[in-house]
Amino acid sequence: MEALYATTTGLLAACGVYLTLRGRTFPVVVGLTLLSYAVNLFLFSMGGLAMHGNPAVVGAGSPAADPLPQALVLTAIVIGFAMTAFVVILAMRARGDLGSDHVNGNRLDDSKEKEDTK
Amino acid sequence: MLQHLIVLPIVLPLLVGAGLLLSRATSPTLRRTVSLVAQALMVAIAIALVVQAGDGTIRYYALGDWQPPFGIVLVLDRLSATMVLLSSLLGLLACLYATAGIDETGSNFHGLFLLQLMGINGAFLTGDLFNLFVFFEVLLIASYALLLHGGSKARTLSALHYVVLNLMGSAFFLIALGILYGVTGTLNMADMTVIVTTLDPGRAGLMEAGGLLLLVVFGLKAAMLPLYFWLPRAYASASAPVAALFAIMTKVGIYSILRVYSLIFTDNAGALADLGRDWLWWAGLATLVVAMLGVLSARDLRTLVAYLVMVSVGTLLTALGMNTIEADSALLFYLIHSTLVTGGLFLLVDVVAGQRGKAGARIVRSRPLLQAGLLGGLFLIGTAAAAGLPPFSGAIGKALILASATPEQQIWLWPLLLLAGLCSLVACSRAGSSVFWRTSKAEPSGERIGVARGIATGGLISAALMLVIFAGPLANWTKATAEQLSNPAPYLESLLGKDAAPETAPPLKGDVS
Numbered sequence: 001m002e003a004l005y006a007t008t009t010g011l012l013a014a015c016g017v018y019l020t021l022r023g024r025t026f027p028v029v030v031g032l033t034l035l036s037y038a039v040n041l042f043l044f045s046m047g048g049l050a051m052h053g054n055p056a057v058v059g060a061g062s063p064a065a066d067p068l069p070q071a072l073v074l075t076a077i078v079i080g081f082a083m084t085a086f087v088v089i090l091a092m093r094a095r096g097d098l099g100s101d102h103v104n105g106n107r108l109d110d111s112k113e114k115e116d117t118k
Numbered sequence: 119m120l121q122h123l124i125v126l127p128i129v130l131p132l133l134v135g136a137g138l139l140l141s142r143a144t145s146p147t148l149r150r151t152v153s154l155v156a157q158a159l160m161v162a163i164a165i166a167l168v169v170q171a172g173d174g175t176i177r178y179y180a181l182g183d184w185q186p187p188f189g190i191v192l193v194l195d196r197l198s199a200t201m202v203l204l205s206s207l208l209g210l211l212a213c214l215y216a217t218a219g220i221d222e223t224g225s226n227f228h229g230l231f232l233l234q235l236m237g238i239n240g241a242f243l244t245g246d247l248f249n250l251f252v253f254f255e256v257l258l259i260a261s262y263a264l265l266l267h268g269g270s271k272a273r274t275l276s277a278l279h280y281v282v283l284n285l286m287g288s289a290f291f292l293i294a295l296g297i298l299y300g301v302t303g304t305l306n307m308a309d310m311t312v313i314v315t316t317l318d319p320g321r322a323g324l325m326e327a328g329g330l331l332l333l334v335v336f337g338l339k340a341a342m343l344p345l346y347f348w349l350p351r352a353y354a355s356a357s358a359p360v361a362a363l364f365a366i367m368t369k370v371g372i373y374s375i376l377r378v379y380s381l382i383f384t385d386n387a388g389a390l391a392d393l394g395r396d397w398l399w400w401a402g403l404a405t406l407v408v409a410m411l412g413v414l415s416a417r418d419l420r421t422l423v424a425y426l427v428m429v430s431v432g433t434l435l436t437a438l439g440m441n442t443i444e445a446d447s448a449l450l451f452y453l454i455h456s457t458l459v460t461g462g463l464f465l466l467v468d469v470v471a472g473q474r475g476k477a478g479a480r481i482v483r484s485r486p487l488l489q490a491g492l493l494g495g496l497f498l499i500g501t502a503a504a505a506g507l508p509p510f511s512g513a514i515g516k517a518l519i520l521a522s523a524t525p526e527q528q529i530w531l532w533p534l535l536l537l538a539g540l541c542s543l544v545a546c547s548r549a550g551s552s553v554f555w556r557t558s559k560a561e562p563s564g565e566r567i568g569v570a571r572g573i574a575t576g577g578l579i580s581a582a583l584m585l586v587i588f589a590g591p592l593a594n595w596t597k598a599t600a601e602q603l604s605n606p607a608p609y610l611e612s613l614l615g616k617d618a619a620p621e622t623a624p625p626l627k628g629d630v631s
Contacts, residue, residue, distance in 0.1 A: 020286065025278070032285050039292045046296040069299070072248055076292055079255050083288070086262060087281055090274070097274040103282070105275045 135232030187309035297328030340371025358468030399439025406432030452515030462578025503582035511585035
């Protein structure tokens with residue numbers, strides 16, 4: 001299970017980083033989302049992975065799962081969710097303001113097309 | 119009541135800020151008054167905190183009375199009290215400047231401004247690493263919206279970069295926290311310090327990875343060399359009061375490095391002692407070099423000031439890398455000076471740009487200014503202080519840093535720091551003479567500085583003189599602060615009790631209280 005968990009997290013992070021490095025805002029937003037999934041999974045595992053553990057309730061018996069990472073991951077999810085919403089709106093606004101969905105706001109492709117038609 | 123004082127710099131802006139966000143229909147005057155009164159109160163609270171911290175004891179405030187290391191604590195020592203006072207002062211004056219009209223160019227300015235102050239104060243006060251992350255997010259979310267305040271193409275573009283970079287930073291922050299929690303089983307900084315001293319050597323590598331990842335995150339906030347690219351654009355495009363408040367944002371990064379590394383990775387940490395200090399030293403020097411070139415290449419007054427912020431960041435990081443009491447003390451003095459003066463310069467540049475018609479803040483020949491004498495005088499004082507010329511505050515800060523270097527460090531530090539001063543001086547005098555003297559025949563026009571903007575700008579730039587007049591007491595204070603930082607034992611004792619014995623935090627134990 002550890003191997004599967006680690007591979008999944010690593011793959012998500014790798015895809016996230018790759019997409020974040022792209023030049024257009026949409027892949028960047030998707031990349032950030034994937035990266036935040038990877039981070040959430042990672043955070044979740046930081047208390048150690050335990051199968052068939054009891055919930056962290058007084059009297060439920062031991063071994064109990066570490067509840068702290070669960071609380072942290074909840075916080076991280078909430079913050080990540082809000083940030084994704086914000087960055088989507090910002091990307092749309094950038095598309096409107098700059099007339100391009102490139103992260104640098106340049107319209108290289110457009111001007112190339114124009115040159116080609118000439 | 120007095121023991122609740124520590125939490126007020128967070129609760130007060132939270133309540134007032136949230137209230138302001140909910141009451142958008144009220145008149146601008148009412149909102150401005152509420153915001154300014156709240157911030158004046160915060161300055162008063164911060165002064166009370168500084169007085170409290172002045173006796174040298176370390177106080178903590180357990181939120182919800184959950185005792186450390188289980189609950190989240192706010193810790194008040196000399197350093198956090200100083201930083202809270204600094205941010206409150208800067209916030210009050212920047213907000214006063216905004217009330218002259220900039221706050222009405224978009225919605226929710228005052229609410230967001232207070233929430234950002236809440237995040238900054240929280241980051242300075244917290245004694246818990248995850249809580250530090252949360253307050254970072256609070257101040258970042260508010261800063262994203264503030265950066266876009268007023269709206270323009272340049273702002274949208276710089277905000278896009280700023281937001282994406284900081285989201286990456288947040289992801290790295292969480293990974294670092296995950297590693298640190300996985301290794302030590304705690305997120306309380308004091309508890310982590312104790313556990314690190316008895317860490318299994320086999321896990322030291324993981325801890326080191328986590329610690330250095332934190333350095334990357336704080337470096338991004340502080341605009342350390344490979345991570346600074348967002349800064350000039352973001353600071354140059356933000357509206358003046360926001361840019362002025364941002365002057366303390368890089369210092370939040372510096373503060374976090376200082377706090378975490380002087381507490382957790384001390385000499386007691388065995389293999390992890392002085393983790394990252396070499397990196398800080400070289401990255402600081404490299405930042406200084408790049409900032410120097412940036413200052414010389416700036417074609418716009420706002421970019422110029424943004425690069426002056428970077429010069430200060432480079433200086434501070436280098437001083438952090440030196441890791442002695444003298445260097446820490448000098449660095450705190452320089453930090454106070456550079457925050458106030460660069461904040462004032464951002465405000466001043468905005469006034470200047472408003473009187474130059476189409477030329478704005480660009481360093482080109484343009485019409486004469488309405489109040490050339492007053493603004494030119496302030497510009498002279500501000501830039502001379504930022505460049506580190508005597509008799510202004512920058513000279514004292516720089517001299518203290520130069521004096522605290524060991525002979526091996528002097529070979530690198532002295533030429534680079536003095537050269538950075540020279541470059542700032544060249545760039546600022548070129549910019550100043552172009553803007554104030556090389557004028558066309560056109561009639562002066564634009565908006566006069568007015569009372570509110572005058573007090574705000576003059577107040578911040580007068581720090582260049584005030585810090586010199588009160589340099590003695592202030593240097594004593596920063597020295598005491600650095601000494602308090604260099605000895606983590608009282609910190610641990612105050613939070614974890616007399617026998618700060620290593621103990622891990624098993625889940626659920628907190629329920630007992």
